[in-house]
Amino acid sequence: MMVDAAVTDVVLATTCLGFGLRLLRAPPGAAIGGIGMLLVGIAAMFGSARYGFAASLAPAHEGVGRLAGMVGIPLIGVGWGTQVFAPQWANALRAPAFVILLIAAVALIAVDPYQTLIASVGITLVILAALSAMRTAPRAAGLGLLGALGALVAGLAVDGDSSVGPMRRIAWFHLLFAASMALLAVGLVGVSEDQSGAESDP
Helix, strand or coil: CCHHHHHHHHHHHHHHHHHHHHHHCCCHHHHHHHHHHHHHHHHHHHHHHHHHCCHHHHHHHHHHHHHHHHHHHHHHHHHHHHHHHCHHHHHHHHHHHHHHHHHHHHHHCCCHHHHHHHHHHHHHHHHHHHHHHCCCCHHHHHHHHHHHHHHHHHHHHHCCCCEECCEEHHHHHHHHHHHHHHHHHHHHHHHHHHHHHHHHCC
């Protein structure tokens, strides 16, 4: 049992599921990101069970976690990119983006470089969209940039089984990733609300 990893995975799951549901009620572009965030939250739920009381779920957790990295994170990027660059195409792109990413993930789930590559593409989309939105929604765009950078740091530097201070590195990863997901979600909501307000202005 890894209590610190289990508890922090609950934090990650709660964060992603809560913000994912919030994004689903946002404009269609942001809602695409909500689907991605829900997938990450589901993976974290498996993780909390695995680390808390069901070590036998390790294979399932790893599989769902890989799917979240290959589908969920890219969908957050697609959500940001669509909301900022082409909100009028959001409804048309939602299903194809999900299906294409899912098929690719199933086909390439055992290929480690693909997961890193496609997740990096998703984060890059967030960064490009946030930079573009900086002129019209600087606060929301700034939150998105912080979230993207936090996700990169979490993935590159924090994940692991050794301990840092009172917790394992994996527990720190969960907390940093939860904070990053929250920033990405709040930023995306802010960008979508700013665009909605601009469209309603005479």
